[in-house]
Amino acid sequence: MDKDRIKGKMDEMAGRAKRQVGEWTGDNKSQVEGGAEEVKGKVQNAWGNVKDAVRGGKHDVEREADKENRDIEDDRERGVA
Secondary structure (H helix, E strand, C coil): CCHHHHHHHHHHHHHHHHHHHHHHHCCHHHHHHHHHHHHHHHHHHHHHHHHHHHHHHHHHHHHHHHHHHHHHHHHHHHCCC
């Protein structure tokens, strides 16, 4: 799990809490700041998801290449290739 996903989720939750407290107390500034932090956290979390997906795709490609190389070596040992 990417560190941006963790940090983003924490920022999102903190922003949500700040916004909620602002709503309960009638503090518009806290509501706006909390909402902005919440959005920032969601964006950072989404960026972490993208980075994780790219890493996952890279690992899938590497695993497939390793498998193909093993298959080629097996064929050579059997005298097929």
